[in-house]
Amino acid sequence: MTAVPLVEVHRGPVIESWHSGHAVVCDTTGGIVDAWGDPEAVILPRSSAKMLQALPLVSSGAARAAGLGSERLALACASHNGAPLHARLVGDWLAERGLTEDDLLCGPQPSRDKELRFSMIRDGQKPGRVLNNCSGKHTGFLTLTQHLKAGPDYVDPAHPVQMACREAFEEVTGETSPGFGIDGCSAPNFATTMTGMARAMAFFAGAAGRGDAQSRAAADLVEAMIAHPVLVAGEGRACTLLMQAAKEPVALKTGAEGYFIAILPARGLGVAVKIADGATRASECVIAALMVRLGVLDADHPDVARFLNPPIRNWDGLVTGEIRPVAGLVRQ
């Protein structure tokens, strides 16, 4: 089985481009409820795995020992915009731990916040590491590193932090990972099947009803993401706007190269989406379509429509086309 068409890009009389991919919905038994494409495709979930990478921070007791509140747990799971709010909160967290931006092993990234980015250009400032979309995850890694009294190279796959991440990842995906790629932020990113990832998301969805340490950690992270949609991504972003538009609590998280996940605690469902070609415009469309299909989002909500059926505008602001999910994706 291979990827199947999921998204069409219309312009004038033709479908100008289209995106194929995989999607899996699992319940808390780990069983597949619905699937498109190949549920056994082995993929890197990229930043959609951040809540998995944050599990050891919480389950180890490091988060409690460091007094991390829900804002910092949300930032540990975030691909944030590097807006002033994110930079300030991560900066405060680092400072409280006696750390600086120089301790972060993610590279520097320009802010996605246009006002801040332009003001830094005007002032001749170079982008820093706190502005990297992964700076919250890395500050979480550093907090766990301190707790474990481990060395500073916390992105080394053999470092205790990454060994703990792998162990947690394999436990909740229910699969031995065949290996890892190095992510945009230099941390290892473990591979798993689409089903493994959807199963892990269902583990998070059902976590609040269970009492073991891993489940309690997962429940805390989901609660933090749902409580702080703006910290998980930022203004104008799909994760943030779709979480805010949802008719019930839901955690949504994008990943590079067309990944997207959803955690639906009220239904005990987990969702994993991968666009085969890596296009974010398509992963955003598909996650919106699946949430509408499940009744979590309303297709007519303007913040849903902008991802479900986004108009394509040209340099003069004219609408020249539209992105649409394939027929049958939104309605069962």
Place this chain on the structure above:
Amino acid sequence: MTAVPLVEVHRGPVIESWHSGHAVVCDTTGGIVDAWGDPEAVILPRSSAKMLQALPLVSSGAARAAGLGSERLALACASHNGAPLHARLVGDWLAERGLTEDDLLCGPQPSRDKELRFSMIRDGQKPGRVLNNCSGKHTGFLTLTQHLKAGPDYVDPAHPVQMACREAFEEVTGETSPGFGIDGCSAPNFATTMTGMARAMAFFAGAAGRGDAQSRAAADLVEAMIAHPVLVAGEGRACTLLMQAAKEPVALKTGAEGYFIAILPARGLGVAVKIADGATRASECVIAALMVRLGVLDADHPDVARFLNPPIRNWDGLVTGEIRPVAGLVRQ
């Protein structure tokens, strides 16, 4: 027949993403020499059609009457960077015709030249229409509009300029276009099959050997593109670097949504490439692969390798993956 896999994106142990598409090579008889995917797929060639849109400018006599040299003909076929060089040459052309930036109907676009873009941000300047990558094409449209004594709305599909573009387009593709989409610059962009586009490119490739007005116009445009690779795109761009690296004269031109064409005068061949999902990283890889396959480019040339097998770097500059053409694409 559907699109076939053409490009793989590797990271760690997995193919993280892949791109499928169509490619057709035609000779000057209009016959297919080689093909991948569906040669009958109907697609918008976007900016890969700019030399078709410039045909009436030359064949009408407007270019000669306005004394356009090869630099301006190259700009008429360009998707340029909006670097200072491009802005100056288009600005001079407009001024000579008694026109200003306000006569251009393409929207404003920030310069792709980082130094200029940053200096405009520092100075609080808004991007202008001369910086739009299509400003040369539009100045060509305006030059033809003046020659035809037509009205100012030259992007209207019923305007004499666009009627002439459609006629030329259908003549050299050998097909009646099923319709048009509105392009990023607000001009109509006519649809044709992959074979139609490859046939049109072969028409350009063989044009210098023929004496009719359309062929003479095509020959002038190809010669101008080959003479001015930096004007057709700009510093660091695939069109420019691959034309400069070629072992024989060749015209290469990218288009939005994963289109790319090649015109090979020495062989009388035309090539059309479309990545189904619209990814430029893949269209650049495929056009480089096909040029290596045909012996026009050397795979070991650094400016070829950067598009044929580009490393993927993360925010810290580490190589984390690689883009590769599928096995069998480079070698026959």
